[in-house]
Amino acid sequence: MKIHTVSGYESVGANMTAVEVDGEVVICDVGADVERVVEADAPFETLSTETAIASGLVPDDGDLFARREDVVAIVVGHAHLDHCLGVAKLAGAYDCPIYATPYTARVLDRLIEEDVEAAHNDVRELELGGRTRLSPHVDLEFVNVTHSIPGAALTVLHTPDGAVAYSLDFKLDPAPTLGRPTDESRLREIADEGIAAYVADCTRVDEPGRTGSEREAATQLRNVLDTAYRENRAVVLSTFSSHIARLANVLDANDGRRRVAFLGWSLRQYTDPARDLGLVDLSNVEVHGEKGDVAARLREADPAEWLFVVTGHQGEPNAVLTELADRTLPLALDERDRVILASSTIPTPINRASRDALERALRDRGVRVDGGVHVHGHALRQDHRDMLALLDATHVLPAHAGAEKQGTLAALARERGYVVGETVHPSQNGRVVDLDS
Numbered sequence: 001m002k003i004h005t006v007s008g009y010e011s012v013g014a015n016m017t018a019v020e021v022d023g024e025v026v027i028c029d030v031g032a033d034v035e036r037v038v039e040a041d042a043p044f045e046t047l048s049t050e051t052a053i054a055s056g057l058v059p060d061d062g063d064l065f066a067r068r069e070d071v072v073a074i075v076v077g078h079a080h081l082d083h084c085l086g087v088a089k090l091a092g093a094y095d096c097p098i099y100a101t102p103y104t105a106r107v108l109d110r111l112i113e114e115d116v117e118a119a120h121n122d123v124r125e126l127e128l129g130g131r132t133r134l135s136p137h138v139d140l141e142f143v144n145v146t147h148s149i150p151g152a153a154l155t156v157l158h159t160p161d162g163a164v165a166y167s168l169d170f171k172l173d174p175a176p177t178l179g180r181p182t183d184e185s186r187l188r189e190i191a192d193e194g195i196a197a198y199v200a201d202c203t204r205v206d207e208p209g210r211t212g213s214e215r216e217a218a219t220q221l222r223n224v225l226d227t228a229y230r231e232n233r234a235v236v237l238s239t240f241s242s243h244i245a246r247l248a249n250v251l252d253a254n255d256g257r258r259r260v261a262f263l264g265w266s267l268r269q270y271t272d273p274a275r276d277l278g279l280v281d282l283s284n285v286e287v288h289g290e291k292g293d294v295a296a297r298l299r300e301a302d303p304a305e306w307l308f309v310v311t312g313h314q315g316e317p318n319a320v321l322t323e324l325a326d327r328t329l330p331l332a333l334d335e336r337d338r339v340i341l342a343s344s345t346i347p348t349p350i351n352r353a354s355r356d357a358l359e360r361a362l363r364d365r366g367v368r369v370d371g372g373v374h375v376h377g378h379a380l381r382q383d384h385r386d387m388l389a390l391l392d393a394t395h396v397l398p399a400h401a402g403a404e405k406q407g408t409l410a411a412l413a414r415e416r417g418y419v420v421g422e423t424v425h426p427s428q429n430g431r432v433v434d435l436d437s
């Protein structure tokens with residue numbers, strides 16, 4: 001068995017891994033470097049595959065492309081863009097289907113449809129808990145895991161050389177507010193049969209403890225809205241557009257006290273499929289759409305009657321919150337208005353700088369900013385210890401971060417007797433880890 005660590009092994013983002021068994025290859029995730037996509041001069045969907053690769057927006061899959069006849073499937077574990085946006089550029093070169101859970105598949109359909117490359121691959125839905133045949137030798141199973149988006153799967157490939165468990169991304173939330181807890185009993189069964197390789201999401205392995213439950217975020221949201229609503233001022237809240245559980249918790253915390261508007265392109269992109277699948281009730285959202293028209297429509301409204309849920313909590317250029325801070329939208333924020341950032345900063349230098357600039361611009365104008373109303377979607381160090389023990393894989397490959405975090409995960413593996421270079425394999429982009437040698 002060989003694991004191709006194509007991308008996502010030097011920083012957080014643009015994930016792509018491939019598993020090779022007996023000459024057959026299954027690709028797990030084809031993401032994009034989201035912050036570069038946001039900063040790029042031209043809209044991502046208008047770029048050619050060659051330009052997207054050359055600009056470092058999507059993984060450089062040259063080595064796999066050279067042997068594309070061997071690729072039997074592309075599997076996408078969840079619909080975060082660092083795991084799925086690259087599909088729109090790269091999948092078309094492979095003559096194989098794409099597998100995803102229903103929510104992820106619907107997000108993928110939109111991304112592919114809007115993209116100039118118009119990939120032709122068949123997007124096939126597999127439910128959480130489902131299993132299907134990818135080739136005569138390889139089966140795919142999606143095991144339910146908790147994360148921060150609906151339909152997140154731990155991808156398991158059942159091969160003649162043992163199972164591969166690909167955990168990008170997961171947390172262990174015992175009481176999620178949407179969906180079921182991580183299916184630890186099924187993972188234990190698979191582990192009992194034998195897991196040859198575990199590809200581990202180590203995005204936040206450097207942080208001690210365990211990740212809290214989304215239920216804690218729900219309580220925080222209610223408290224912060226209670227405080228914010230005491231004054232008759234505008235309240236603007238921004239969170240991850242794909243965090244459907246969080247958005248549902250925002251609506252619950254609002255509890256009909258204010259009228260609700262959702263503003264911004266990516267909110268639409270992610271909430272429409274969730275509503276269509278019955279994952280969230282948006283019937284109380286009165287205004288739902290893209291920023292220009294909607295903001296103009298709301299200009300005459302009394303801001304104190306509304307809860308504005310908007311895009312832009314990372315300070316992304318062109319997002320609604322950034323334009324509210326810069327006063328380039330018809331709606332304006334004034335002194336004593338309140339902005340709630342129901343998110344953390346994605347841990348990369350560009351994001352940290354953009355988020356700092358956003359908060360500074362708001363505070364300079366006297367806007368009150370409540371930051372960090374949030375519980376993470378990624379496992380922390382103790383969760384990783386639990387997962388390593390649960391899966392008990394023969395080989396471990398840390399992924400979804402650079403050398404430092406991979407080293408931290410490798411150190412946790414060493415506590416369990418793994419040996420660096422023999423059974424735990426930190427890697428870099430574009431490498432092949434041969435587990436047979």
Ligand SMILES: [Zn+2]
Pocket residue numbers: 078080083147168169
């Ligand atoms: Zn994710």
